[in-house]
Amino acid sequence: xxxxxxxxxxxxxxHFANKDVYIHLETTNGAYATHYDQSFFSAGAYIRNALVxxxxxxxxxxxxxxxxLKMNIGWIYAEGITHFEIDELGRLLLAGHDHKGKLAVAxxxxxxxxx
Amino acid sequence: MEKERHVxxxxxxxxxxxxxxxxxxxTYIKSGTxxxxxxxxxxxxxxxxxxxxxxxxxxxxxxxxQELQEAARILGIQDxxxxxxxxxxxxxxxxxxxxxxxxxxxxxxxxxxxxxxxPGYSVHPDHDATGAAVVRAVEKLPAAARPKLHxxxxxxxxxxxxxxxxxxxxxxxxxxxxxxxxxxxxxxTEQMLADMSEKLKNQDPQVLAWINNERFWTYxxxx
Numbered sequence: 001x002x003x004x005x006x007x008x009x010x011x012x013x014x015h016f017a018n019k020d021v022y023i024h025l026e027t028t029n030g031a032y033a034t035h036y037d038q039s040f041f042s043a044g045a046y047i048r049n050a051l052v053x054x055x056x057x058x059x060x061x062x063x064x065x066x067x068x069l070k071m072n073i074g075w076i077y078a079e080g081i082t083h084f085e086i087d088e089l090g091r092l093l094l095a096g097h098d099h100k101g102k103l104a105v106a107x108x109x110x111x112x113x114x115x
Numbered sequence: 116m117e118k119e120r121h122v123x124x125x126x127x128x129x130x131x132x133x134x135x136x137x138x139x140x141x142t143y144i145k146s147g148t149x150x151x152x153x154x155x156x157x158x159x160x161x162x163x164x165x166x167x168x169x170x171x172x173x174x175x176x177x178x179x180x181q182e183l184q185e186a187a188r189i190l191g192i193q194d195x196x197x198x199x200x201x202x203x204x205x206x207x208x209x210x211x212x213x214x215x216x217x218x219x220x221x222x223x224x225x226x227x228x229x230x231x232x233x234p235g236y237s238v239h240p241d242h243d244a245t246g247a248a249v250v251r252a253v254e255k256l257p258a259a260a261r262p263k264l265h266x267x268x269x270x271x272x273x274x275x276x277x278x279x280x281x282x283x284x285x286x287x288x289x290x291x292x293x294x295x296x297x298x299x300x301x302x303x304t305e306q307m308l309a310d311m312s313e314k315l316k317n318q319d320p321q322v323l324a325w326i327n328n329e330r331f332w333t334y335x336x337x338x
Binding site (some may be wrong): 001008019024026028030031032035046076083085087093095097100101102103104108114115 | 153161162163164165166167168171172173174182204239240241270273306
């Protein structure tokens with residue numbers, strides 16, 4: 001993955017607008033967070049292969065970045081995005097890695113279902 | 116170490132075998148005991164992607180599959196089963212289906228010893244759910260026909276609740292093999308090993324003890 005290039009990512013987000021796309025969205029602090037620090041409140045969420053269509057998508061912020069997708073009947077957003085990649089299947093992979101390089105958030109947009 | 120007919124190891128993630136039990140696995144294999152490793156997932160939800168990242172969420176499972184196969188090769192595991200479940204979803208699976216998956220492995224392999232996680236004392240929900248499935252499968256057998264069940268536990272309260280481990284195995288004769296198995300899971304262990312390298316070089320007693328002592332609790336069946 002590469003560091004976010006706002007212009008390229010914005011172009012890619014635009015490319016998927018108004019099309020049926022599959023979304024992978026996750027946030028995670030890791031399954032061991034509370035094991036190592038009992039005061040830590042562990043939380044996360046995960047959706048794989050939500051089939052949606054968004055009319056407007058934006059990447060904002062000064063890095064780490066935020067990405068929001070506006071749908072006819074709702075919203076999708078992620079914050080903490082640091083890296084992006086267009087993979088060999090033409091999917092836009094966005095991820096946020098923490099200071100140690102661990103994945104903390106991922107938002108992925110694909111024209112075909114994820115495996 | 117008691118002679119076993121066949122050892123079945125059941126864990127949910129590639130690398131679960133490396134930290135806690137790879138010395139034990141290597142020792143059994145060296146003595147000619149067949150070992151089957153059933154690994155439920157490919158660790159699809161791992162958070163270590165390298166720093167800077169050399170992989171991503173979608174490619175990680177392919178890398179971890181290769182790492183798992185390499186670790187198995189290093190340990191001499193001839194029979195590696197990848198069961199095709201998805202990381203972090205084991206506890207949400209149908210319990211009976213999971214139990215049957217384990218039961219059919221037991222029927223096929225007739226192991227004299229099974230190694231898994233101690234349900235309730237293994238921190239990660241996949242660990243607990245995997246251990247619970249193994250316990251349910253073994254419990255279905257009449258008590259006299261059951262293989263031994265050795266469990267790994269590492270929750271903060273495991274010693275307080277379970278007492279000290281009844282098996283503490285010194286695996287220092289296969290230390291290098293174990294270290295190589297841990298290294299084989301490069302995507303997940305590279306950073307940790309880098310942080311540890313100075314201590315390893317200086318033979319830090321705490322780090323050596325962590326690697327050389329593998330602890331198991333023999334499961335106490337209530338049924």
